[in-house]
Amino acid sequence: MAQGAFVAYYRVSTARQGSSGLGLEAQKETVRRYLNGGDWTIKAEFIEVESGRRDDRPELDRALTFSRLHRLPLIVANVSRLTRSSAFLHRILDSGAEVRFCDLPEIEGPVGRFLLQQMASVAELEAGFISGRTKAALQAAKARGKKLGGNRGVVMTDAIREAGRATRTAKANERAGDLAPTLAELHAAGVTSYGALARALNERGIPTARGGEWSPMQVSRVMAKLAEKAV
Structure with missing residues (x-):
């Protein structure tokens, strides 16, 4: 149920x-x-x-x-x-x-x-098969005693770090975009302070990106993101 x-x-x-x-x-x-x-x-x-x-x-x-x-x-x-x-x-x-x-x-x-x-996409089916064969190959290698996992000497390059930052920024911008209509509605109703906006979002059952309740600081960050997008 x-x-x-x-x-x-x-x-x-x-x-x-x-x-x-x-x-x-x-x-x-x-x-x-x-x-x-x-x-x-x-x-x-x-x-x-x-x-x-x-x-x-x-x-x-x-x-x-x-x-x-x-x-x-x-x-x-x-x-x-x-x-x-x-x-x-x-x-x-x-x-x-x-x-x-x-x-x-x-x-x-x-x-x-x-x-x-x-x-x-039918084309993605082959990718699934490849994934399955890769897992089988890894299991076979493990059975032969080959060490899997651990530190393989992969270095976090600046490009990798930048890609990670770009992904986090994109997700934050998407979340701000989803919140924009609700925040605009609240502003039009006279709810303008960060504290009041946080209370209103919590009362509406809208969670933060991590699933928690809103604080004035979190609201201010979203508002800043929306201001950046508007420029």
Whole structure:
């Protein structure tokens, strides 16, 4: 049985399906069966009225942003409801959001992410085979008594350190971008001090990048990031 909060994404092909419940209610029931009782809530629902062949999915983008912002899993009734294009699956993978498909219950965690990558591109299947052969070769080498792991004399070059810094900066900028609409809404409502903003984010259940509660200092850092992006 599931526990915690989730975000649900539904896609219907026509406005009639969305208003009459045809297709939509079936997807909602699929999500309920997947969660299988337990102490859970759907924090937000996003309904896309789109053709599966179109490239623009504004509700999917909103759902992914909400999922990342609140650090909640995004649930989709089935893969076909999400996309018929590998490009969308790659978008899911690149988004950093945790996505669960009700018709593929094993698509969770690192193993699920790997399987999703295979679905996104047949070419990546060969990479999976290569990975498997590499692991087998390492196990064989270990069985022969060859020492694996440990310090191989790898030196952290300036380029490697710079790449690491660039990755951390990109993630921080992405997080700031996800927070920007909420912070703008709070500012418009007269919530402007760092302390008040921190309290408002905590009250809304929006965690920090590390999953904790906000402090005025953390809010100030996000605001600084947004100011840098605006320049």
